[in-house]
Amino acid sequence: MVFKKLLGAIGVGGPSVDTVLDPGPVLPGGPLTGRVHLRGGQADVTIEQITLDLVAHVEAESRDGEEHGTVVFDRVTVGGGFRLSEGTEQTVPFSLTLPWETPVTRLHGQPLGVILGVRTEVEMAGAKDKGDLDALDVGPLPVQEAVLEALGQLGFGFKSADLELGHIHGTGQRLPFYQEIELSPPAHHAHAVDEIEVTFLASSGGVEIVIEADKRGGPFSEGHDAVHRFAVSHQAVGHTDWIAEVDSWIKQIVAGHGSHGGFPGDPYSSSYGHTGHHDAHHSEFHHGAQHGDEHRRSGPSTGAVVAGVAAGVAVGVVGGMVAAEVVDEIGDAFEDEESESDDEG
Template identity: 75%
Template sequence: MVFKKLLGALGVGGPSVDTVLDGGSAVPGGPLSGQVRLRGGQSDVHIERITLDLVARVEAEGEDGESEGTVVFDRVTVGGGFRLAEDAEHTVPFSLTLPWETPVTELYGQALGVVLGVRTELEVAGAKDKGDLDQLNVSPLPVQEAVLEAFGQLGWGFKSADLELGRIGGTDQQLPFYQELELTPPAQYAHVVTEIEVTFLATPGGMDVVIEADKRGGLFSDGHDALNRFTVSHHNAGGTDWNAEVDSWMKQLVDHHGARHSDGHHGAHHSDGHHDGHHRSGPGTGAVVAGAAAGVAVGVVGGMVAAEVVDEIGDAFEAEEEEGGEEEGGDE
């Protein structure tokens, strides 16, 4: 890879940096490893700190409509405290653990349109510069994949995926945003539900599956949202009839207009709270990948290919930084 010059705070002729992530996709709660490769500039410098930011393009709703911004959802110092000589090369290996709520960016190799990145920041003599940005690919955990596979087998179609700024009431959500996977109903539910939004909130011990249904109105009633929360274990990913399980969730959600109870499957429980703030939105930039059937994610339509999402990440983040509209989140 070509080393990327730091021409901002560190000045022309300063050191350059290239962060290389190890191959393959990461998973929520799993390790992310790689190397930060430095090359000295026109003079010796003291590298005070090397920091990696996990960043995401997140949607927010306000009075003026929807907007998008960059959110830092984790920040880890991976090195520093050494001298980098003129024109010298230095490599700093790293390994960190992704937050359990890290969004999923792909399913069965198909990009979902969610944009995550790893941004490298160098601190030299008190000056900081964001010198490198790399795309972060995240595959689902086994239990997440099992749930989505069941939805696909039951005839639910994938509509879009996006990241929403805010929190879901009644949950132990840790990140300042959550992922919504929007699915369209099969024929048996199409008369009562226009779409559902599925959110995974994983922890080391298991995962909450939050399902919100946009229910159609009847002759004497308006449409409304219904929300349930179900808790599953990571250990049950391969030993559960997920088609039956997921179908039971959906029957509860549509059969009970209050949608405020569950029957205890896998220790399932529910949230009496709706999403805090603004909880529904349309797909954001690059966030529509239309497909259907087995495993939810199958084909891509309209000529959109995964490479377009890959090419978009740099432009999306850089444009946000130029506007100075970055939002910080997560642990510092």
């Protein structure tokens, strides 16, 4: 019995953990439900705490080029304080609310190449187990889907999506990173714009929509980035002509006019405007990243790319997407980061 306890303390013959998320994509700001299954090992143990980490694989631009890292963007304790006897089983159900700014990983069933996961940590006396990692699928809010569908109807084509470490100045952004969805312009805008990058920053009141356009230079001017912010309420979904609305945004961007915004109850409506720089968040990377007014190009996440059809062909932004090879096991991307950290340590 003493030997069994020793083995359990060092992880050999200890309890096993399996987290099962309820099926179907979840929505930003919505509930994430599931169960943590535990099976007792070769000795009785006290489960002090069960914690779920929401983790994301993000990118950062630095002087040394593009870097990748892992960010924990939410952490919730879902159980603990019970005895798990040798060889017995116990299930801990959980329900937690996703942050409103949780990135979208799928549109109409097609993966975008954005990698999110739920990591389970079980804390016992003198030991922690971080072995269980599950893929997290997040669908779009109705406003997000409406805007992207309108862009597709207007002829924009999907290029890629990624998560960028940093903060968009002048917005109500809460997470230490933001999602960029890169789109190619239709032919009638191609003379003015190379591409646009769309970022959704959702809250309980509505969604801030930041659109950055890579504008082409003219005979007497250089190309530059133009950043505009718009805001809509969740209630506007069923009462808006989205094609006309989004078309007016694009025309403002192409013409160089300022952005408009502010939905009812938006605590950030007074701070809208051009977003000239991004405040960096450094702690998860070997090297920090600083985004300035210079032109930024962001590639797709490691091992995950979604290609789009030619501009103007898609019926919706997602309508013409062709899914390329996506990471088979979400753990691969995170394990690469952790193994690098271990090697350096």
